[in-house]
Amino acid sequence: LENLPELFLRREEKELSRVKRDYFELCQQLFLECFARPISDWCRENHLIFTGHVLHEDSLCCQAIMQGSLMRFYEYMDYPGIDILAENNQCYWAAKQVDSVARQLDKKWVLSELYGCTGWQMDFEAYKNIGDWQALFGVNLRCPHLSWYTMKGEGKRDYPASILHQSAWYPEYHYLEDYFSRIHAALHGAKADAALLVISPIESVWARAYSGAFDGLTGTDPEIRRLEEQYASVFHMLTGNRIDFDYGEEDIMARHAYAENGTLHIGSCAYGKVLVAGVDTLRSSTLRLLTDYAAQGGALIFAGNPPSFVDALPSGEVKALASACTTIPLEENALTEACANGREIKIDTEDASLLFARSYRTEGGRMILLLNTDRKKGRANAALCLGTGKYLEQWDPRTGKITEPEYHVINGQIHLTIDLEAGGERLYRIPARKRRLPKQEAFRGTRTFPLPDIFRYTLSEPNICVLDMAAVTGKTGLSLPPMEVLKADRALRDHLRLPYRGGEMLQPWYQVKYKGGSTRLCDTITVTYRFHIDALPTGISLALEDLEHICRILINGREIPRKSSGKWIDICFDKIPLPDEVLCPGANTITLVMDYYSTCGIEAVYLLGEFGVMLANNRPTLTTLPETITIGDITPQGLPFYSGAITYHIEGLQNTLCSVTAPDFGGALLKLSGKEEVPLAFPPHKALIRDLNAIRLILTRRNTFGPLHHPEKRQYSYSPASFITEPPCWTDSYVLYEQGLLKKPEILY
Template sequence: MGGEAKRDYPASISFQSPWHREYKVIETYFSRLHVLLQAGEPLCDVLVVHPVESLWAQIHAGWATWLRTVDSRVQHLEDIYRKVFTCLSCAQIDFDYGDEEHLARRASIIPCSGTLAIGPMRYRMVIVAGMETMRATTVDLLRRFHEEGGTVIFAGPPPTHVDALPSPAVEKLKGKCVHVPLEENALVLSTQEASEASRTVLDERGRGLLCQARRDGGMHIIVLLNPSETREYPEVVLSGNGPVVEFDCLAGVTYAVDAHAGDRCIRWKTAVRPLQERVFVCGTCIPQTLPGRRSPPVPENTVTVECGSGYDYTLDEPNIAVLDMAEFSVGEEVWESRREILQVEQALCQRSGVPLRGGMMVQPWANEKKNETKIPIRIRFVFDIVVLPAVPVRLMIEQPERHQLFLNGVPVPVPEKTDWFIDPCFRTFTLPEGVLREGKNDLVMHTTFGDGTDLEAVYLLGEFGVEIKHARISLRELPARLFEGDWTQQGLPFYSGRIALRIPADGTHRLLVDPMGAATLVCRHPMGAPRRIMPWKPFSTDLEGFADANGFVVVEWVLTRRNTFGPLHLVPMEQDSIDPQRFRSTDPEWSDDYQLVPVGLAQPPRLRL
């Protein structure tokens, strides 16, 4: 993480990230789900011709900014593409996309069967939507498929071009096939009428859920996913054959499901919470000796945990204060105005001719053409102390051997042997006793600037709280307790480790927590037994055996390093992606005020009875 490497992306999945111990839980979850979603064969007989070549025909200079189109015609194709996907998926109609190049080389029609074959897959229906041009080979394939009894559905206007040239060929083919408006009900109903596999295992109450059904020998695998962050499905009914079990892919356990005989099938009920998935396997080969769930999955009453006096908490790391706003001077010249440390570096690069670091820079270990220019500089970080910390404060800094440090005018010697924190590039040592003072403090760094010098923020570590006023850092006492709301406003703005909260709850309920920002939650066992990991919404877990003798459970917030290493001044704070350039943003995407990811409790915890 030394120098520019800390701004590389994605973030490290090793020890530098607090969640690296929990990461295997997520990978194992997806591995289990992958096994189920690859077993056997999908119950899918619908093919959608992919309209990518119609998009290619619209590409021109300036058509997009990064990955977002700015062309209205391209956006129109994108909107249709999204609409077709949503209409079919939310009606639990499984389908594949067919690339026209693959269709030309690999598709064949099975005579007298109305079936289109591509590899091991067999399709009885092809949907065309959102295309402006179509290959002549695709037109011929769809014509022959229709003549052999296959179903071709045109949703919305047909392509007006063939091989990117105007042609009435597709319009003529449309007249012989099914043509429906590009509207959800029309597309779904026409698909379900012609596709046996699209007849869903869910009743109407499950409309909006995503579903894939697969056949693996004598078993059927049914995977449900709720894509909504807000909508809850309190009851949906599924149908299948044989005994039913539910797979909990996160916990790695299976449960028997109470199913009832229906008309030529069995039926069972379940609930699906926002962003939740449910996995069921049914079939005559399923064992009937598995235990059932301890409580039914259907939501019941909830009780709010009232804790007006706040929550006891512990931190697994020292609190941290980021000093990234600095004045600077070259040699003994006058001090330049206060600015963020990477802006200081940019000003010095412009003055010295040293290349500016960034995402496209040559890696330092591979740079053979270094600029040998070196200029003496001074960097001054200013911070305040409201209450002197009772425990010695440590300084965390990169390349300490390259700098002379002065704290409130007193030389700060760098020990020959230093410790490290978070990453070996961050060296730490204790500041001299008695040098920090209440009120204004300044840390001055004398060094030389040139190719290979990493000008980076410095950090204070210790048992203190941090307050920010007008982009200036103040140290004060740690909060005695934490309350609902944003903990970055309660003395922990830059903290990025683990926060363990004691929540009053007995062991007969299910806990529901609504954290702010990005965090993984971990429910600790009082006797050190395996912990319960809650990596995503809904943040919920059974509490049986997890309450201590005093009726409290301990839940850890496992954070990211975003509020420590940034970007800390990027506007808006929420971005689709973060790359090295985002750390050096300018107006209007820059603010001197700190842009911190919220951390904390959005509302009081709840217990589900």
């Protein structure tokens, strides 16, 4: 009882608190004993594999608040895993932590749930960028997020995009997974050359916690922020100099580590150097282990101030140990010099710290994976030294081809110079024996083929007009003026006293099974959408969802049959043919009379057909579909909402070998069509093709499914809340992504 206040308050005379450190340890032990271990035991008894991830790996504070120490949970998982959310998440240490435990405890597979919260606009290059660094740091079991059974209702906003048939690029998606499969196959069974152990400072965060030390998952206490900054800084200083390492978790070390002949062992891993940096307190068990290790001649390095606490109690023992070991300032040059083992990959180029690399020992040689983490800028004439070797092979994970690059052996070291594109990768093998391989050949074409400004084109799908503004009335007295459909749905739910749809909603299946979601009628509503026609089209269809709950469909007041002619994009959408005679020049209305249940929602509807769309004063207007298109954004060329594929036809290159470079395009990927089809999915978006006759651009569904009215075109992450278009996150205008060939491709032949 006398210690209880210390969980919430900080004692004035105590910098760290043993009480708080022990409280976190107790919570951690209970979590493992009552959750991790029972699941692990049950899976083993029932011949199942325990995998997945625990919540929030992005920082020390995240994991401290959520489950104490992430690495301790991984011990109980057969395939330990992480969850990397959003496109620009660069918390590389999350993968390094799980890979460290997997290597130490001999777990062959490391899982990542990746691509969550990335949005409909994701292209193949962005998917590659997210997966590349995780593959580099040990992830070899990919769990892509996500594939939908249906995108009905709120589903289409559920942390998109769907990696399934709902995305127009899905038939080409294998190209991305083939790329990663080749990397994983090349590295399968390889052992990373990580000779350095870095002690995790997580328990120092525990000992500094108090009420008010965190805002959500972020540390607000200056000393906790210092620990976070030092943790990230140490990672980047080591990795930016391509010094490979593992993290050491103190509890795992207490049970699995020992020192022998000047080497520190944790499970199946052995380390020639140990680094203590950015740590305020060590366990007494860690202190004994490191003392034994140093006494045997082990290279123990203290960077910055040595810990002045043991078990979160003031102690001078660590400082005394440090005085007999290597002590350096916590600065990059000193850290690099002290921690390197001499086998690191050396790179001479601008901002070389953004080029990460790992070396792996394999049967009969070494593998090296090199990655440019700079997604905006390539590196020309980057000079590489790959270390000891006589022969070199380049393994191309994009194509599966193995070639012999141009290289030199100087004093037993392999040297080469490369041009590395933005976000680019290189996979090399240094074999013990030379084998006959084709040489890399340079394309010799020097003539430039002049592309026209105007192209004939073909759409893979009917054009789309999104109608996402509606007026709503109901039998229970609701009357709403025209507004965006999700706003209207929330207003209706307020009126009916129903909870909002969104990320925290009851799942529809649960509502149906237990809450009368499909049996208790809440209201019968009338929803009216408006659009204009400048040029009357023929053969239009209306795509809508919830057809089973729609009682009547009226076009300009004339009722039409509710008979579906098939599905569109997803099983939730039915296509209703619109008789030509019900449409008219000028203003038009679509009215739906709908029985509204708690599982229903007011959603956008979509016009499909051979027409163009112009957005005059933010009002969708149907026009004539243009006969040709020009280089540049297609959204103002009659295709603002289109999200299928578009083929640009090219003439004059029969019986010709071409080198094609696409410097800038909006969409998921390009495919060159000629004697064969060649994808251009990753920078430098360059390839050879014979008899080029078309460039096919496969778009994303972003301009169809949004968010369409959020003033921030590119958000850090996407969730159901991203589509809730309330001020200040609202604009009347349609916020669209540029799509199409934005610059002319460069063609040499």
